Amino acid sequence: MTMDLFDGATTLESQEQLAPGAMLLRGFAVAHERELLSALAEVIAQAPFRNMITPGGFRMSVGMSNCGALGWISDTAGYRYGPIDPLSGQPWPPLPEAFLQLATSAAERAGFSRFVPDACLINCYEPGSRLSLHQDRNERDFREPIVSVSLGLPVVFLFGGSSRSVPARRIGLMHGDVVVWGGPARLSYHGVLPLKEGFHSLVGAQRLNLTLRKAG
Numbered sequence: 001m002t003m004d005l006f007d008g009a010t011t012l013e014s015q016e017q018l019a020p021g022a023m024l025l026r027g028f029a030v031a032h033e034r035e036l037l038s039a040l041a042e043v044i045a046q047a048p049f050r051n052m053i054t055p056g057g058f059r060m061s062v063g064m065s066n067c068g069a070l071g072w073i074s075d076t077a078g079y080r081y082g083p084i085d086p087l088s089g090q091p092w093p094p095l096p097e098a099f100l101q102l103a104t105s106a107a108e109r110a111g112f113s114r115f116v117p118d119a120c121l122i123n124c125y126e127p128g129s130r131l132s133l134h135q136d137r138n139e140r141d142f143r144e145p146i147v148s149v150s151l152g153l154p155v156v157f158l159f160g161g162s163s164r165s166v167p168a169r170r171i172g173l174m175h176g177d178v179v180v181w182g183g184p185a186r187l188s189y190h191g192v193l194p195l196k197e198g199f200h201s202l203v204g205a206q207r208l209n210l211t212l213r214k215a216g
């Protein structure tokens with residue numbers, strides 16, 4: 001456990017292995033919250049959140065956008081990564097340096113010393129938004145980890161196993177928490193319970209999640 005004095009507030013950082021390959025770094029992003037949120041605002045000004053349509057024709061309750069060379073897209077044609085934002089017809093905004101720095105330092109802490117993400121999916125949850133149990137399988141190489149960064153309101157995250165039938169554990173994810181998902185945890189099923197109402201002093205009435213990926 002380390003104590004950090006920053007802006008007059010005391011923040012607690014700790015790390016915990018959730019399962020082989022899954023490392024929870026509590027509070028890891030708190031020291032960088034302002035840089036992350038201002039970079040995020042610039043990205044969203046160029047590529048606004050939108051509710052994508054699943055291949056089955058359902059509108060997702062989570063608002064999504066991307067930055068980096070590749071972005072994750074869902075529509076009636078399926079799930080995939082692509083270089084162009086379908087909404088603007090332009091490339092996705094570049095990956096901010098603050099995102100890259102945080103992702104590489106978190107991955108290194110978890111034992112992935114050569115992680116260079118080329119994609120960042122940005123999820124925006126409002127009260128009631130949820131993400132049903134799924135695997136992330138659209139990336140080219142499953143040996144590459146995924147780094148997730150939680151900002152704003154807390155949520156209950158579901159962490160299952162390698163098949164849908166394995167009962168999921170419930171893990172609270174809070175502002176500033178970072179999780180590195182690699183190795184045997186990389187293809188585990190996971191999801192997010194509906195966001196509850198609340199207000200975060202820096203982020204407001206929402207939860208933002210960044211997932212940094214090597215997609216291509």
Ligand code: MD3
Binds near residue numbers: 123
């Ligand atoms: C475990 N996002 O974007 S982050 C997603 O909170 C996604 O917005 C959730 O699931 C969110 O695909 C969860 C934690 C997470 C992200 C990717 C994973 C856990 C993962 C990939 C493999 C295993």
Ligand code: FE
Binds near residue numbers: 134
């Ligand atoms: Fe996922």
